[in-house]
Amino acid sequence: MAARLQYSSPSFQKFQLWVNQWQFGSGWWPATLALYQRLGGDDEKLDAIVRFWAGEPTLKSSEVRRSLRDHGLAGAYPIGKLPPAESLHWQRLAFCAQLCRAIGFGGLVVLVEEIELIAQYSLLQRVKSYRVLGHLFGTTTLPEEIKKAPLVFVGAVTRDFERVILQEKGDWEKAPKIALQKHMSEEVVKAGMEAISQATPLRSCLEAREAIQSMWHRVADLYQKAYPDWVRPSPPQLPELYSTTTVRSIIRRWITEWDVRRYYSPDTEIGIVEDEAIKSTPTEELPELEEDEE
Structure with a gap:
């Protein structure tokens, strides 16, 4: 997403204004965004900033301050202590959502x-x-x-x-x-x-046969966009539906068949065997997931 930022676009300027005025982050978000714009071809530092945005502990305050000084930004973008981990998790979600808007998505x-x-x-x-x-x-x-x-x-x-x-x-x-x-x-x-x-x-597939038939065309359109040379087949007959059949499994069945035909031949004979057993929620606590309550 960061690679798709267009610094001269109105959406980026709106994003930058939001970042600079945001009350959270002790200055880290405007500072790292400003550095991302200035670093140019320094791929290692750019990658560290993007991975910090994504949730990895890749940046230290001393390194950020040094980079800000090196690019004449220290006075304009002071940073404080990194926020507590939980708050930082929420901040990253909000920042990435606004970043999506900056490149043209709704959120x-x-x-x-x-x-x-x-x-x-x-x-x-x-x-x-x-x-x-x-x-x-x-x-x-x-x-x-x-x-x-x-x-x-x-x-x-x-x-x-x-x-x-x-x-x-x-x-x-x-x-x-x-x-x-x-x-x-x-x-x-x-x-x-x-x-x-x-x-x-979720509705049972038994109640949604017509909707699933029409969905085939939408899924096929998406597949065609991903693989323009794909030979689009005729709509198939639906497999036998049960009360436990999920729409997800039907879509997976279509894509599996299309993948096989695309890799090998449109005329390839295909037999798909599926296990429709639905397991109930496991209730036994796993000892390896225990933690020290202290």
Whole structure:
């Protein structure tokens, strides 16, 4: 994304103004953005800045201050101590979302996949995870750093998580108590669990046969853009649909078949075997994921 910045564009100038006026980051965001513009062909330093934006600990304050002095920017871009890790995580999300806007997109969509893996954590780890989910999906519990950022968060969790973990395992009652003991916000932890319990069930493919047929054309259009020389086949007959069949598996089936035909021959005989078994949420806590509560 950074490589697509156009410094003379109105969208970049708006982005730069936002960065310079942003209240978070102790000056690190405007300083690193200014350096990114000035460094030119210094690929190693440019790469370090981009990786810092992306979340890696690649920059030290002494190095940044030295680079600012070397380019005559020290007085214009003073930096303080690097913000605490949690705040910095939220800041990076907001910064990257605004960076998306600067190169012409509407913002950033963050996909949180396989939330049900939380079930294998210790109770304390689950509470911490609910806290993060509460920050991401709660209506009143967004961190200040990302409140006005062009961000959309979307999560996915298995249907039985609420019953198995929140109810039967007792997290509805246990998690808020642990949160209070560990000086976490009870409201945020509850918001994370509520986000799971209020998730929208996906429609069964059995109810969406016509929509899936029309989706084939949209997916094929995207595939054609990726591989312009691809020989586009006729729309296929849908495979037999079951109550557990997912749209994701159908799209994966199409792309697998197209990949094989594109690599070998459009006339290649293909047989695709799929395992449609849906596993329930694993409930056993894994000892290797335990952490020292201290």
